[in-house]
Amino acid sequence: MRPRILIVEDNASYAFALESQLSDLGYDISVAPSAEEAVALLDHEEVQLIISDLMLPGMCGQGLLQTARDKCRDVPVIILTAHGSVESAVNSMKNGAFDYMRKGCTAEELAMVIKRALDFGLLARENARFKEHISVKFSFQSIVTNSPVMRQALLSAEKVAASPNTTISIHGESGVGKEVLARAIHFAGGGLPSNFVAVNCAAIPDAFLESELFGHVKGAFTGADKEREGKFALARGGTLLLDEIGDMPLPLQAKLLRVLEERVYEKMGSNRRLPADFRVIASTHRDLESLVEREVFRMDLYHRINIFPINIPPLRERREDIPMIVEHYWSLFRQHQGKQLPGISRRAMDALIAYSWPGNVRELRNRLERAAIIVSDELVRPEHLGLDEHRKTSSDKNIELRLSFDADSFSLDAVVEKVLGDVLKHCDGNKSLAAQRLKINRKMFNRKKLPPEG
Numbered sequence: 001m002r003p004r005i006l007i008v009e010d011n012a013s014y015a016f017a018l019e020s021q022l023s024d025l026g027y028d029i030s031v032a033p034s035a036e037e038a039v040a041l042l043d044h045e046e047v048q049l050i051i052s053d054l055m056l057p058g059m060c061g062q063g064l065l066q067t068a069r070d071k072c073r074d075v076p077v078i079i080l081t082a083h084g085s086v087e088s089a090v091n092s093m094k095n096g097a098f099d100y101m102r103k104g105c106t107a108e109e110l111a112m113v114i115k116r117a118l119d120f121g122l123l124a125r126e127n128a129r130f131k132e133h134i135s136v137k138f139s140f141q142s143i144v145t146n147s148p149v150m151r152q153a154l155l156s157a158e159k160v161a162a163s164p165n166t167t168i169s170i171h172g173e174s175g176v177g178k179e180v181l182a183r184a185i186h187f188a189g190g191g192l193p194s195n196f197v198a199v200n201c202a203a204i205p206d207a208f209l210e211s212e213l214f215g216h217v218k219g220a221f222t223g224a225d226k227e228r229e230g231k232f233a234l235a236r237g238g239t240l241l242l243d244e245i246g247d248m249p250l251p252l253q254a255k256l257l258r259v260l261e262e263r264v265y266e267k268m269g270s271n272r273r274l275p276a277d278f279r280v281i282a283s284t285h286r287d288l289e290s291l292v293e294r295e296v297f298r299m300d301l302y303h304r305i306n307i308f309p310i311n312i313p314p315l316r317e318r319r320e321d322i323p324m325i326v327e328h329y330w331s332l333f334r335q336h337q338g339k340q341l342p343g344i345s346r347r348a349m350d351a352l353i354a355y356s357w358p359g360n361v362r363e364l365r366n367r368l369e370r371a372a373i374i375v376s377d378e379l380v381r382p383e384h385l386g387l388d389e390h391r392k393t394s395s396d397k398n399i400e401l402r403l404s405f406d407a408d409s410f411s412l413d414a415v416v417e418k419v420l421g422d423v424l425k426h427c428d429g430n431k432s433l434a435a436q437r438l439k440i441n442r443k444m445f446n447r448k449k450l451p452p453e454g
Helices: 012-023 037-040 061-071 086-094 105-137 148-160 178-188 207-216 251-263 289-295 299-305 317-337 346-354 360-374 412-426 429-440
Strands: 004-008 028-032 049-053 077-081 099-102 166-170 197-199 239-243 279-284 307-312
Touching: 004 012, 004 037, 004 346, 012 028, 012 105, 028 037, 037 049, 037 061, 049 061, 049 105, 061 077, 061 086, 077 105, 077 289, 086 099, 099 105, 148 166, 148 178, 148 307, 166 178, 178 197, 178 239, 178 279, 207 251, 251 299, 289 299, 317 346, 317 429, 346 360, 412 429
Parallel strands: 004 028, 004 049, 049 077, 077 099, 166 279, 166 307, 197 239, 239 279
Antiparallel strands: none
């Protein structure tokens, strides 16, 4: 599609000459004799560039520039005038004009500026689409859940996202989605994709982790033949995720504590203090309190990063989420693989719900991706999932019930309560799974007075 340029010019002869010149260059042209008519045209016509005279009847070119930026932010504006001054040029550029040119410029000069402006507009639109895609992909809305506990975790995360200086700790088993939640917090706070920086403290050898975080100057240590920026610098103005912080060595913990307390840091081998202007999110699957008791994690650092803790429950404790998560990923695989992928059979869904999921959501995604590759136009069956039988929960085994009552307490209600309690215990306290096994509504467990555990 050929780019469309809007010319805003009250001099009819000059507008006609400019229209002919730009048409010969291969552009589609629209012309408006006033800023007001240009604004009306922008309501129903898509343009990629605006070239406007500065002196116009009614609203001037500066006013059109501001209005155009409000209506279509990614459309560049070139101010073209016969009565230029340094002051008007400066004001135009301050107000967002792409360029400012005199009407006496050559055709070659104008053509060059127009090409640059169109390239800039295209890049701006692509960047806006990318940011929108990323913000949707990593938003809180992309985390699907029916679990009250998980909903509470998301609510807490949304609240703290508005406080960019608050340090957050996310706790949960491997694979539950700690980094997914950290990214959602980052983007909800207005962060850019480029300044979300994740560091896995367990994956980097202790000898290199300090340099990886702080950076170093040339000659800071053997082999440091040039200066290097660390993750602190890359996260400037954004978020630093310290994944598996429980594996950070003790000497480095003391230096991190200073960064969090003083909000400054120094590169290795340098005395220059640099601002630590980034949010820190720490995540771990380990019990930090027990690490503190064993004196392998600093108590003062533990309290510093635990200002706002968020706990993500493992998938086996929120099995009601499994059907939603399955549908979410299955829709993604349909798009990515370009296949029909009809869906998941009831037996396969039962197997997914009954499985213990030691790898949590990450493992569920991997199992589904495997199934999506194997099947074509058929429903997924249990054998497509590759689940290990020995890892299924006790709820997948035969359920044996022993009922015993004395004559005075025996009644239908007592039998129902006993059955509900035993099946719930057999399903590790998961009401949704127990209700599915009994083929009843989950609310039944809230209406009955169940016997105490044990």
